[in-house]
Amino acid sequence: MRPCLKPSSQIITFNSVVCEENLKSGKNSLHSKLIMILTWNRLTLLTLLTLLTLLTLLTPKYFARGKCRFFFETSEESDENTDICPLLADPVAFSTVIDLFAEHVKTLGSVDLVMGLEARGFLFGPVLAQRLGVGFVPVRKKGKLPGATVLASYSLEYGKDEMEIQADAIQPGQRVVIVDDIIATGGTLEAACKLVKQMQGEVIQCLVVILLSGLQTCQIDKVFHLLEL
Ligand SMILES: O=P(O)(O)OC[C@H]1O[C@H](OP(=O)(O)OP(=O)(O)O)[C@H](O)[C@@H]1O
Numbered sequence: 001m002r003p004c005l006k007p008s009s010q011i012i013t014f015n016s017v018v019c020e021e022n023l024k025s026g027k028n029s030l031h032s033k034l035i036m037i038l039t040w041n042r043l044t045l046l047t048l049l050t051l052l053t054l055l056t057l058l059t060p061k062y063f064a065r066g067k068c069r070f071f072f073e074t075s076e077e078s079d080e081n082t083d084i085c086p087l088l089a090d091p092v093a094f095s096t097v098i099d100l101f102a103e104h105v106k107t108l109g110s111v112d113l114v115m116g117l118e119a120r121g122f123l124f125g126p127v128l129a130q131r132l133g134v135g136f137v138p139v140r141k142k143g144k145l146p147g148a149t150v151l152a153s154y155s156l157e158y159g160k161d162e163m164e165i166q167a168d169a170i171q172p173g174q175r176v177v178i179v180d181d182i183i184a185t186g187g188t189l190e191a192a193c194k195l196v197k198q199m200q201g202e203v204i205q206c207l208v209v210i211l212l213s214g215l216q217t218c219q220i221d222k223v224f225h226l227l228e229l
């Protein structure tokens, strides 16, 4: 019998301690209830506010804006070789660039075509065209496109180049958005604008991820950039 008694008496002692404490606090039960309710309400409010702030900060737009700045502003690369690869490697940052382009374009009225410039304009242009639900037209370096083409010559930071578009790629009156990764001198985009006008299309906007400030020698109208470095 002895071994059985010891544990059961311990349980009774434990329960009675709990009951005793409950009784003590019962004296101020109304007061404690009030404090509990107030504390709970304050905690709930604080938790909700924190959650709301976190949700805002974690939206892709805020998150990727930060990422874009981080990638480019802390880049050890010189201006001569601004690197967009980290941006492409981050799905949130990349899709945010497309979101921001698309949001902007939607404020400009109807769009018929997205035109991308070889090579890095091809990374953003087709994705944007899909997002907008319109066709994509590639502008390539001379000699790459099949069939009849229209040619434009242009100057770069170092040297000259030539670009081509297929002769039937743009119909007169079509509203075109041109996409590239970077503006340095602006020579490439200026030539692309000339091609569109030559084909009697209308350039409604030139979109670039990065504008390299201080290098621009060509005047381009209607440029929208996300970052200026
Ligand atoms: O404003 P600009 O002085 O004209 O320079 C910008 C252009 O230069 C780069 O292309 P690049 O000609 O080096 O060709 P790539 O994209 O094939 O590398 C860049 O992708 C832009 O298209």
Ligand SMILES: Nc1ncnc2[nH]cnc12
Pocket (backbone or CB within 6 Å): 078, 079, 080, 081, 082, 083, 157, 182, 183, 184, 185, 212
């Ligand atoms: N500084 C630069 N960095 C990357 N691409 C460029 N294209 C022209 N200038 C450039």
